Amino acid sequence: MREPSELARDADDAVRLVSGLLRRGETGEAFRERVRTESWSATESGLLAPALSVESGTAVRIRREGRLLLVARSGAGPEALRDAVREAGRLAGNAPFFKAHRSSGTSPAERAVERAEAEEEGRSAALAAALARAFPDPRGISATLQLSRIVTERTVVTPRALLPCGARTRLVAAGTIRRSGAERPFSFQSARPFAEAANALALALHEATRPVPGLPPPPGPVDVVFSPSAASVFWHEVVGHSLEADGGERGSVLSRVKGAAVAPPGLDVHDDPGRADLPGAYGVDDEGTLARAIPLLADGVVTGLLADRRSGGVESNGHGRTASFRRPPRARMSNLVANAGHASFGELIERCGDGVLVKEVATGSADPESGRFVLLVSAAEAIRRGRRSAPLTPFALGGEILSALGAIEDVWGNEVLPATGLSICVKGGDAVPVGGAAAALLVRGLVARTARR
């Protein structure tokens, strides 16, 4: 029989503790998290220093009439929960009743150490091989990278039940690659099985080491074809952040026009935590609400809002996410998925005429209030007379959300692919893993900016 997770071994006691803590009119839950991070510093010549960190923690949250109390403690066992409940009760003015508890028994952690280390050795070898494939000839390349395999296990304890959110494993790489007097930020994330993820990392690294061209993009307004991977970042910044309910129901240029057609007919964008192949997936959110897919744009019309339990005036729809047990959950995206159209990639390039093909976006930001957004393009090519042309140096691409959505061509790519560059989303200092899948897209009239030489 499978051994219960370290986070779930005292399920009955934990549920009793949480239900005994809450008074009439209060809602709340306990949240347990265990994060195991195997990491390696790495350069173009291979893996360097290995490291392991294991952090576990418990939070108790109590909500009442718009107020939230959160007490967090290190450790994910019964002692940490009792300590957090005791302190939460004191701060909230409650008097939690503590029943005698059974010993939690010997931790299985010791028994698991040897097995885990043998597996880790295999992963080290796989990553070293991936780096060797990525840098077959490292001369002239300088890479400073941090590679991490992160296993996150979370459980929510409500007054009625203990709900495992599941364990998620990600391979994450971040750092800088320099070649020919130019530096390029590199980020990668994959939730696929380790061997597949390592292969994808090797390909992404190899692509990132191509020489950075010196040709600047055309300044000012430009028509842009986004590759499927870059289109995921576009949707993330332009639609996703604008429809997270933490700014209130009227906190963004999109939420203020709910029900209006803002994009071409036939275009659907939804947030889907159930896409297990993408890094932002989960089954139960960090407040214990069952995750579900939420349509944000349907047929080009603004339809939904991503909500957590605290979002003003909106029921939670399973998007309460937290960066760690110490932080309060907020309404956040998971995996943003756009539907396929009917055009081939080549047709979009041809339709563009003169413009830019954006292959990868390193990072982006948006101000949902004003609608301004900026994407920092890390890999691009010029398009001239409907054909792919010279590679372009990195540049910034800006625009306004409603104008950009209105400027999307009414045909888009027929192949939806997962994003490779979209990894961690940081908002308000809180980082959560996110994913995306989209088809290629043609947007007219965005504004290219580049540093003058």
Next chain:
Amino acid sequence: MTPASDDGLFERVLDAAASDGSGAELYERRGRLLELTEDETGTSLLESGEHGLALRLFKGGRSAFAASGPAHALLLPSQAHARLPRARTRRGVRLPAPVAGEAPEGRPIGDPPAPDVDLARTLLTGFRQALTSSGRGSVAVREASVALGERTERLATTSGRDTAWGSRLATLVATVVGRTTGGRFSARVVGAAPRPEELPVARLARHAADRVLLPLHGRPFDATRADVLLDPLVASHLVGRLAPLFLGDDEEALLAARTRDGRDALASPLVSIVDDATVSGGLVRGVRDGEGTPQGRTRLVERGLSSGRLTDTAAALRLSRPLSGNAIRVAWSDAPRIGVTNFFVDPSPGVSPLDLLGSVSRGLYAAVLLERPDVDLAADRFRLVVAGYAVEKGRATERISEAEISGRLSEFLRGVSGIGDDLKFAIGGTGSIGSPTLLVPRWRTG
């Protein structure tokens, strides 16, 4: 402070780690954090405790790292030992030696006291009032939070270093929204101080109001070349991006390329750059770094010429430079790496920003950043998108909603012709980054 209650756990882990003759360094951190947040939905009170241990093993020129909470701390030696054979180093590692003249303390640490929620509430109220005044009714707080934290740390090595210390930090983070007939704009501003009473609440409120109102008023800047005055909080974000050049010997080649192997100046002779963990006004007030080394002041650029490096134990040995105390542990679960404490351009005493403004005949005062600065050290280029004021004959004349300042970074730094005495800091890197007002004449703008 409550006493330590782990019954010698720290000593047991360190003894077990060194049982096979490896050099070992064990670090322990205990912290308490209180965060009070007010937003449109209501209020949140977060009270958080942390306790973690991190072990570094050193053997045969290799090093391995493992970290966990106290519940599994006894596993750390075996976890680190298992990783040692797979470790490689590019430039060597070194176990921190005892600090000269210091006796091992051997002092267990306890949990710091819980911070005061009433103090947090007072600071939030002060910020709201200051913002109402600065924003003249056009700026609202969407969310504001004050966090008060305190931590105690201990580090011991098998070579005889054993020391304990404590530190505090207060932060104020706010998302504000400007609403005028010209439209809406929101921004997030962050302020910090080593003590709650030092939080620059009024200054942060003024900055927040500028940040959301300037883009809504005025006109885009149309001059293609103008004298540029950078506000300290704009300049600090540009200066901060130079920090990687001074982190040990990581970027020796890049620094050599920027200065033609030391033949050229990195910046104007007016510019000196310093890292100082104890400087007044700095957001970090460090005592010791993540290897237990006492922290102080390190001059990195002296009158425009590169002169120093930030070091940890290993880098100091490699570079034959003194230990600067810059091994930073961002979290207890992270291995220490070289980083900044308070990294800043030294101010010019007696030169007020008004003096600099008075010297501008036609120019731009860049008051706030509208986007994250785009700086490429390898390609020697930068781009700032700012809002601020047009300047004519030494006076601010009209508001500028957007302007771009870009070009070759080395030329910009060598072109600095004036530095104010108004040093201010922002959160950046692994600590804080700072600058006074900077003046660069005849720069490309748009």
